[in-house]
Amino acid sequence: MTDNQSEWERVAGVSRRSFIAAAGTVGVAGLAGCTSSFGGDDDGGDGISGTITATGSNTVAPITDRAGETFMDEYPDASVDVDPQGTGAGFSEFVQGNSDVQSASRMISEEERADAEANGVGWDYFEVGTDGLAVVKNAENDWLEEITLDELKAVWEFESDIELWSDIRDEYPDEEILLHARDSASGTFDYFTENIIGEVGLIRDDYSATSQTNEIMDAVAGNQYAFGWGGVGYYHAIADDQPIEAVPVESDVDGEFYPPEEEYIEDGVYSPMARPLFIFLSHYSLEDRPNLIGSFARFYFNGQREFAPQEGFYASPPEMPQENHDKLDAVLEDLGVEDQVDVQPDV
Amino acid sequence: MSHDTAESLHTDDSLRWEKLKNRLFLGLCISASLFGVVALVLLLADVVYESVAGIVEFDISIVHFLTQGARRDPEDAGFMAAIAASVWLMILTTLMAFFIGVSSAVYLEEYAPDTRITRLIEANLANLAGVPSVVYGLLVLAAIVNGIGTGSILLAGAIALALLIVPIIIVATQESLRAVPDGLRHGSFATGATRWQTIRGVVLPAAMPGIFTGTILALARAIGETAPIIMVGILFTARTPPGPFDTFSAMPSQIYIWAAQPQPHFHHLAALGIVVLLAFMLSMNAAAVFLRNRYETDL
Numbered sequence: 001m002t003d004n005q006s007e008w009e010r011v012a013g014v015s016r017r018s019f020i021a022a023a024g025t026v027g028v029a030g031l032a033g034c035t036s037s038f039g040g041d042d043d044g045g046d047g048i049s050g051t052i053t054a055t056g057s058n059t060v061a062p063i064t065d066r067a068g069e070t071f072m073d074e075y076p077d078a079s080v081d082v083d084p085q086g087t088g089a090g091f092s093e094f095v096q097g098n099s100d101v102q103s104a105s106r107m108i109s110e111e112e113r114a115d116a117e118a119n120g121v122g123w124d125y126f127e128v129g130t131d132g133l134a135v136v137k138n139a140e141n142d143w144l145e146e147i148t149l150d151e152l153k154a155v156w157e158f159e160s161d162i163e164l165w166s167d168i169r170d171e172y173p174d175e176e177i178l179l180h181a182r183d184s185a186s187g188t189f190d191y192f193t194e195n196i197i198g199e200v201g202l203i204r205d206d207y208s209a210t211s212q213t214n215e216i217m218d219a220v221a222g223n224q225y226a227f228g229w230g231g232v233g234y235y236h237a238i239a240d241d242q243p244i245e246a247v248p249v250e251s252d253v254d255g256e257f258y259p260p261e262e263e264y265i266e267d268g269v270y271s272p273m274a275r276p277l278f279i280f281l282s283h284y285s286l287e288d289r290p291n292l293i294g295s296f297a298r299f300y301f302n303g304q305r306e307f308a309p310q311e312g313f314y315a316s317p318p319e320m321p322q323e324n325h326d327k328l329d330a331v332l333e334d335l336g337v338e339d340q341v342d343v344q345p346d347v
Numbered sequence: 348m349s350h351d352t353a354e355s356l357h358t359d360d361s362l363r364w365e366k367l368k369n370r371l372f373l374g375l376c377i378s379a380s381l382f383g384v385v386a387l388v389l390l391l392a393d394v395v396y397e398s399v400a401g402i403v404e405f406d407i408s409i410v411h412f413l414t415q416g417a418r419r420d421p422e423d424a425g426f427m428a429a430i431a432a433s434v435w436l437m438i439l440t441t442l443m444a445f446f447i448g449v450s451s452a453v454y455l456e457e458y459a460p461d462t463r464i465t466r467l468i469e470a471n472l473a474n475l476a477g478v479p480s481v482v483y484g485l486l487v488l489a490a491i492v493n494g495i496g497t498g499s500i501l502l503a504g505a506i507a508l509a510l511l512i513v514p515i516i517i518v519a520t521q522e523s524l525r526a527v528p529d530g531l532r533h534g535s536f537a538t539g540a541t542r543w544q545t546i547r548g549v550v551l552p553a554a555m556p557g558i559f560t561g562t563i564l565a566l567a568r569a570i571g572e573t574a575p576i577i578m579v580g581i582l583f584t585a586r587t588p589p590g591p592f593d594t595f596s597a598m599p600s601q602i603y604i605w606a607a608q609p610q611p612h613f614h615h616l617a618a619l620g621i622v623v624l625l626a627f628m629l630s631m632n633a634a635a636v637f638l639r640n641r642y643e644t645d646l
Binding site (some may be wrong): 065066237 | 580584599
């Protein structure tokens with residue numbers, strides 16, 4: 001090797017070395033180009049342009065994505081990038097100021113509040129839709145006609161001793177009950193455990209947990225003795241074609257049993273199995289790019305009662321869009337950017 | 348009943364039994380080798396059935412599917428942006444992985460002395476080739492997406508895929524270099540050529556078909572990888588073709604997202620997406636086979 005060094009240098013030839021140098025330069029220039037584009041989203045005061053980063057819930061993502069798509073159709077210079085990783089994973093980005101809009105299928109937790117405060121990230125939440133949780137059974141299951149909240153809790157609570165259908169009510173068959181539900185990464189899971197069982201995360205550990213609500217519905221449609229719960233949008237999407245039925249659940253409003261249908265959910269009697277869906281806005285982002293983020297929020301609120309039903313959810317109560325606008329007004333005023341937002345309330 | 352072995356071999360009964368065993372073993376081997384083929388046929392049949400059902404029942408237009416980006420409404424959704432993202436990923440991954448992989452292999456095969464350090468490097472390359480792909484995704488997520496703060500850009504995804512296939516390219520290149528007869532090298536040295544001239548003029552041209560084949564097969568694996576891409580971060584809906592510094596959804600991740608949607612229409616789009624992805628992979632594999640057959644004889 002060493003004795004060949006000088007020859008090596010000579011035959012390598014200038015053209016080749018300069019090619020390598022040129023390629024290296026291009027590479028470095030490319031990298032430099034990419035660093036400058038990372039933060040280059042400022043909208044310069046006039047015109048709505050730039051990139052909005054949206055994290056959060058898998059459940060709410062379709063609504064935010066629909067809002068983003070409609071917004072981008074209207075303002076082609078803007079881009080709304082929705083990357084859903086789950087409510088919890090999204091909050092951990094949001095409280096570090098890495099996200100502008102956070103979709104959430106539950107309220108922010110104490111721990112997440114503390115993190116946001118420690119990082120100096122201010123936020124506000126806005127209700128943008130309603131989701132129902134469907135309790136589902138197989139169509140061949142002819143014994144389960146309704147379920148009380150106590151029974152639901154008994155089936156799912158931590159260290160539950162219900163193994164057979166007959167453990168719920170004596171007249172049910174002596175067959176093993178096959179349980180399917182969401183895993184702990186989801187806001188749906190947090191909502192169910194908090195509101196049905198009584199404490200977040202306190203659930204039996206021997207059920208089939210998945211991050212895909214589709215899989216829950218498919219599993220229940222595939223076995224007579226299966227039982228589960230999941231977002232009602234997923235249930236309605238396959239209910240016509242697959243042997244699956246929703247079980248009427250006791251209402252904590254009037255003690256009657258209701259199936260997860262639009263009228264009961266929007267009336268508020270399908271409770272506690274219906275829940276509000278939220279977006280959280282970062283104060284930092286609103287202050288940094290008021291026109292882009294503020295306009296998107298206004299646009300979202302203006303259309304929210306259409307976006308949610310288009311994605312298989314239920315509209316938030318009729319007064320919600322106005323309440324959201326009022327809340328945003330207050331935030332924008334606090335930040336001193338109230339006159340920099342192009343899109344106006346229209347509800 | 349106790350026969351001794353030599354005797355039992357000569358009785359008719361035992362002979363028949365031995366022949367039967369022979370046939371049973373053959374049958375076992377054939378069914379084992381058919382197992383993979385049957386699984387592949389079932390997979391293809393299922394995907395093609397789902398796609399055709401989608402085209403018929405939901406009136407999915409193939410032209411629209413291939414020329415438009417994804418949308419929230421399944422009727423308007425297409426695959427073009429995801430295809431463009433995958434093509435970008437392949438280009439950037441090739442640029443990064445090919446030169447690093449081939450250079451490492453040339454060093455290890457042609458220059459490196461057989462020392463403990465060299466053997467340590469080779470052992471580690473073998474280990475790297477066995478690392479689950481999601482680990483590369485996590486590495487890039489921590490070091491580049493969050494560490495440098497690039498965000499979930501396409502270039503970061505390409506880096507994850509390049510890390511994934513560099514060990515494969517190194518091993519394939521080493522094999523090809525080893526297959527070049529030493530006589531060629533010695534002949535070249537005998538004419539007074541330097542090591543660099545020998546490698547450039549004799550060894551690499553002879554090994555190139557093998558190197559290309561290995562690289563294309565590695566890329567065919569990379570284009571279908573989902574885990575590292577999902578770790579780096581994906582767009583929920585890939586509407587417009589991305590550039591290297593944009594957030595993106597490549598083919599596998601867009602398929603993953605569609606398959607997780609409630610509406611059956613999206614599931615058929617996912618099936619059609621799988622057909623497109625498989626078409627890419629099969630044509631890459633076909634290109635690799637073609638290259639191998641074409642140049643095998645020339646050597």
